[in-house]
Amino acid sequence: MKRRTTALTSRVGAMAIVVIAIGLLPWLSGRDPALSVLRARSAEQDPTPEAIGAVRAELGLDAGPLHLLGRWFGGALRGDLGRSWSSGAEVLPSVLSGAGASLTLMAAALIIAVAIAAALCVPTLVRGARGTLRTGGTGVGASTLAALPEFLLATLLMLAFSVWLRWLPPYGWEGPRDLILPALALALPAGGILGRLVDDALPAVFAERWVSLWRSAGCTPARIAAAAVRRAVPAVVPQLGLVAVGLTGGAVAVETVFAVPGIGRTALGAAESQDLPLLQGAVLTLVLLGVVAGLVAQAARRRLLGPGLRDEILSLPVPVASSGRMHQVAPAGCAALLVIVIGWGLFLDPLQLDTTARLAAPSWAHPLGTDSLGRDVLARVGHGAAATAGVAVLVCAASYVVAIAAGFLPGFTIGASETANAVPPVIAGILVVAVLGPGTTGASIAVALVSWPPLAAHAAALVQETRAAGYLTAQRAIGSSPGWILTRHVLPAVAGPVARHAVLRLPGIALALASLGFLGLGSQPPAPEWGSSLAEALPYVERAPWAALAPAVMLLLLAALAVSLSTLRAKTPLLRGIRG
Known part of the structure; x- marks a missing residue:
């Protein structure tokens, strides 16, 4: 109590x-x-x-x-959010208009995400219902979708379907065709997350005794599959709330890329113009959307579990990833490509201007072409690694220290942990930038504020497990002091596994920093940061797509590295079950 x-x-x-x-x-x-x-x-x-x-x-x-x-x-x-400092208009109508566009976009994205998740789980459902299941079916494909940041997907979708194929409009919010690409950009990562979570839970469900009993009683595979989904979904529903919260953060970048007049774009514009009443109303609306999504997810889970299990924690074991050679080759290959491109670019000058070679195509002189100011893209990609990956290391270290401290006080930090876990990095970035202004420092603080909860949850679990160990009971019995037990037994048992977990989250932190740079909340020009370089290249994407593709490919490699490391993490016993 x-x-x-x-x-x-x-x-x-x-x-x-x-x-x-x-x-x-x-x-x-x-x-x-x-x-x-x-x-x-x-x-x-x-x-x-x-x-x-x-x-x-x-x-x-x-x-x-x-x-x-x-x-x-x-x-x-009372429903009165004041008046805009810039226009003098009432804030509430602007917020409601933006919220309506964002809710429409997020609802369409959520429907597509559920459809993607269902498609990813079909192979596992079919094999499990027939009794031929050996491993899950989503694998690296779902993990890759889950690791891709929305702003990068939005850019690639625009390049493919608007610039090259010319099938869909690149900007605007006038009809159903304008909804397709933004909804896909939001839905693909969300569908990958949901598909992987359900697919990871299904093998444990099919291994339960009732499945074999139903099969021997002559139940059809379709009925067994439906019951398995009914059994697995309650454990995943809380994550659905987090996915919905993630859509609010991803919507800021997607709305910016496709010029959607949503609440996220409204908040970003208010932060840039220092229109604080409008920023207050927009951010409050985004936070409330996240809170409501979490409450709805909890209510849905309790409803699905029923009265007999409402107070129980439904925990399904996570299957261990296969130990094939590709799980070791993939991260090594991604890391090698990153090192080669970055190392080559470091020998070039990222700030040298050549106005005669603006938006030049790739050549021997400029292997990846030049940008709108005539700067070498390869040089900016190479030097941008320090601004993207280098800062990520510092943020990761700070998150690790906070997580270790929070792990020993879970009761006092659970509220802050849940709140921070429910705030996307983009929303945190808007708030921090409103206080500190745009820059590397503000972006780093914003990402650090929302990066520590998963590490803290891991640390708290290890602390609880270590303190319950039998050898510590013996240490207390022989008179060992609490300080001795803490520094010689508990802390060493926690520090190592959480440190490895923090390293595995490093690529994700770098992608979060890049997303803030892309939105103009992080490193400012002329700093060669990957996210800001991608944003600078977007206005010229039709004339010089290579200028946008270079940082986009680097971010893709970083996302692939994150996926590869997460696969290795699943194989590590100390880190099983904390893949969220």
Whole structure:
């Protein structure tokens, strides 16, 4: 009972901190809100003390941050989110309009994702129902889809279907055809995640005794397959909520690429223009969408389990990946290609301009061509590794330290862990950038804030398991001090496995940093970061697709490396069951 109370208090406190941070954005940004309003209204007007004072009095900023927070929160409860600093229009209609477009996009993406997941699980269902199942059927294909970031998929889909094939429009939000590519960009990773989760759970279900009893009783394979899905789905439904939350973050990048007037694009534009009332309303809506998705997923799981199992934790064992030689060759091959391209590019100058060779095609002088300013793409790809992968190492190290500390205090950190786990890196990036401004530091902090929960969950599980070990009971019996047991037994048993887990998450952290760079929230030009380089090349994608393909291929290799490492992780006994 005490543990449940502590966990509930932690959850409520974490949500309160998020709401307070959103309400205090005008003060946390470190910029004078009155000056931002004055510049938004009239860029030519001199920011005299009298003019700034008049704006401050109009907005009620003289009353202090607590009064401003109370007024904003009270207005939000009444449905009044204030007025935009840039346009003077009411925020609520803009937020509702953007939310409608985003919900339409996410609903279409979720339907497609469920269809993709079902298609991925068909081979396992067929073999399991017939009694011929040996391993799962999704394999590397589903993992590859799950590892691809939405902004990269959106770029590749635009290149393939809009630029080269000219089948679908690249931009806009006018009809059903404009929905296809954005929905696919969101649905492919989500479908891969769901398909892999269900496919991993099905072999354990088919190994249960009731399946053989049903088969011997003459039940049809179709009926057995339906019952197996019914048995496996409740364990996956909570992940469906996280997938829906992930759609809110992925929608920001996808809406930006395809110019969809959704709530994510609205939040990003408000962050860039320092329109804090609009940013507050958009981010609050995104957070509420995530919370509602999680609550719906929990309610659906309880409904599926029924009254007899509502308080039970349905845990299905995860099958161990096969130990074929390809599972060792794939990560080595991806790493080798990355090292070759990066090493070659490091010998070239990423900032040298050649205006006579703007958007030049690949040649001996420029193996990967040049960008819109005549800079060598290979050089920028090589030097961009430091800005993308190098910073990811520092973020990974910081997440590891936080996770180890949180692992010893799971009751107090569960609320912060669940909240951080439910906030996509893009949303965290928008909030941090609103406070610190765009740059590498802000992007690193944003990714670190949402990267530690999986590591903390792993650390907490290892701490609990180690403390329950019999040899530690003997140590306590002979009078060993708690400090001795902690430093000599518990901490060494936790630090090593969690460190290996952190290394395996390194490619995913690098992809998250690249997504923030792509959206203009991370490294700023002329820094040769992979995400920002891809964003710079998009306006010229029809004339020079190679400028966009080079960083895109590097990110694809990074995603493939993440998939390969996750396969190796599944084979490691200490890391089984923490693949989420």
